[in-house]
Amino acid sequence: MPWSISTMDHQRRVYSNILELAANVDNPTPLVRLNRVVNFKHAVVYGKLEWFNPFGAVKDRVAANLVQDAEARGQLGPDTRLVEPTSGNTGMALAMIANAKGYRFTATVSNKVPQEKRDSLRLFGTQLFELEDDLCPAPGAPEGAIAKAAELGNEQGSFHLNQYKNPANPEAHFRTTGPEIWRQTGGAVTHFFASLGTCGTVTGTGRFLKQQNSKVKVYGVHPAAGHDIPGVRALKQLEQTAIFAPAEYDGLVEVSNGDAYEMCRRLNQEESIIAGPSSGMGLSGALRTIPDEPGVVAVVIFCDDAFKYASSIRKHLPSLFPGKPQQTSLAGPLASILDLARKSSDVLDAKSAHTFLETTRNSSLVDVRSLEEYEKQHPQGALNIPLADLAKGEPALLSADKDTPILTVCKVGERSLHGMLLLKAQGYRNVKSVAGGLDSWLAAGLPTSRT
Numbered sequence: 401m402p403w404s405i406s407t408m409d410h411q412r413r414v415y416s417n418i419l420e421l422a423a424n425v426d427n428p429t430p431l432v433r434l435n436r437v438v439n440f441k442h443a444v445v446y447g448k449l450e451w452f453n454p455f456g457a458v459k460d461r462v463a464a465n466l467v468q469d470a471e472a473r474g475q476l477g478p479d480t481r482l483v484e485p486t487s488g489n490t491g492m493a494l495a496m497i498a499n500a501k502g503y504r505f506t507a508t509v510s511n512k513v514p515q516e517k518r519d520s521l522r523l524f525g526t527q528l529f530e531l532e533d534d535l536c537p538a539p540g541a542p543e544g545a546i547a548k549a550a551e552l553g554n555e556q557g558s559f560h561l562n563q564y565k566n567p568a569n570p571e572a573h574f575r576t577t578g579p580e581i582w583r584q585t586g587g588a589v590t591h592f593f594a595s596l597g598t599c600g601t602v603t604g605t606g607r608f609l610k611q612q613n614s615k616v617k618v619y620g621v622h623p624a625a626g627h628d629i630p631g632v633r634a635l636k637q638l639e640q641t642a643i644f645a646p647a648e649y650d651g652l653v654e655v656s657n658g659d660a661y662e663m664c665r666r667l668n669q670e671e672s673i674i675a676g677p678s679s680g681m682g683l684s685g686a687l688r689t690i691p692d693e694p695g696v697v698a699v700v701i702f703c704d705d706a707f708k709y710a711s712s713i714r715k716h717l718p719s720l721f722p723g724k725p726q727q728t729s730l731a732g733p734l735a736s737i738l739d740l741a742r743k744s745s746d747v748l749d750a751k752s753a754h755t756f757l758e759t760t761r762n763s764s765l766v767d768v769r770s771l772e773e774y775e776k777q778h779p780q781g782a783l784n785i786p787l788a789d790l791a792k793g794e795p796a797l798l799s800a801d802k803d804t805p806i807l808t809v810c811k812v813g814e815r816s817l818h819g820m821l822l823l824k825a826q827g828y829r830n831v832k833s834v835a836g837g838l839d840s841w842l843a844a845g846l847p848t849s850r851t
């Protein structure tokens with residue numbers, strides 16, 4: 401008799417197809433108790449290790465359900481091109497599911513997503529559009545990753561899965577993550593924490609756990625504005641995500657870059673758990689919130705491992721790399737100059753920037769993007785001086801008076817920071833930059849023009 405083995409044997413971990421590894425209540429990702437980074441006398445805390453999913457992250461669950469749901473609704477043909485904006489993990493899982501099922505896959509990503517993730521997407525066979533956007537694609541950004549995916553998804557033979565709005569996203573967690581945690585803790589879980597991106601994890605898992613026991617406390621952990629933690633969103637961006645349901649959570653916890661990366665380091669070095677930065681963020685927020693009381697059993701989602709974030713870790717934990725300067729020795733100090741500028745009082749939100757223009761005499765608004773971008777749409781009254789021209793010095797379009805009030809603007813507020821610093825370096829004393837760029841300008845309902 402030929403050798404045969406029953407398929408989908410979770411006990412022996414033998415499978416006939418990689419997709420059978422998908423996590424569910426019969427094949428859960430591990431829950432591991434944390435022993436050294438937790439100082440509680442009574443409360444116990446578990447991390448749920450989501451890199452045990454077949455493609456390496458919590459988003460495997462969502463990708464599988466988005467595709468299954470679209471198939472069940474008859475929305476996909478045999479050669480459909482799936483399209484999705486991604487901060488990396490959803491795209492990586494979709495790429496592999498598309499390969500396994502015979503679909504094509506196109507991802508739109510921000511050019512600030514770690515290089516390691518963009519490289520992996522290409523390795524997995526993804527057609528990749530890299531766009532200027534926030535670290536996590538910003539809903540509402542007219543030329544960002546989400547808008548581009550919507551545009552591509554409308555093309556013949558394409559389908560935009562839309563994890564930011566699609567109920568199949570939280571449903572994946574309602575069907576798998578929640579039941580796994582309930583069963584793994586024997587119904588003893590009292591507190592649940594997830595870091596917030598699309599909010600599928602916190603909303604879907606939280607709904608399931610509260611349905612089993614309405615006393616379970618559910619918390620979302622988010623980074624501070626201007627953060628550098630891939631995959632997650634600060635509060636202002638969360639409000640634009642349809643699956644963010646704060647009324648259903650017991651609280652939101654904010655964590656700084658520093659605390660997130662330090663907890664990531666401690667998880668790796670003290671617990672021997674290979675968690676990445678957003679796991680460090682989730683745990684840091686959880687440890688501040690969990691009451692140290694008898695009977696408390698907390699579960700924190702550890703979304704993915706550290707390996708995709710080598711460049712971010714190098715940047716945020718420089719003491720780990722003594723004597724190994726960054727690629728150019730000025731990269732660190734220059735990043736610090738930009739960080740300081742970003743937090744300075746010279747960066748104005750769109751409304752204050754508009755007031756600044758209206759109330760200062762002889763002010764100039766300078767759009768530092770390319771002519772092509774400027775021509776499509778720009779804040780009303782803006783001049784166009786692309787960054788490369790500003791860098792040449794003494795811009796002819798500006799007054800020679802170094803006290804002239806100048807406001808720089810771009811698409812999301814990054815290039816305009818460079819522009820502001822370049823002008824200051826040329827002696828202009830009253831230069832400010834628009835936080836969030838044209839995207840925020842539009843969100844604030846301020847006027848624009850096209851040429």
Ligand SMILES: Cc1ncc(COP(=O)(O)O)c(C=O)c1O
Nearest residue numbers: 489597598599600601631678703
């Ligand atoms: C590394 C990482 N952490 C956290 C999250 C947030 O998960 P969710 O989108 O379910 O809120 C994501 C989402 O892509 C992620 O990639």
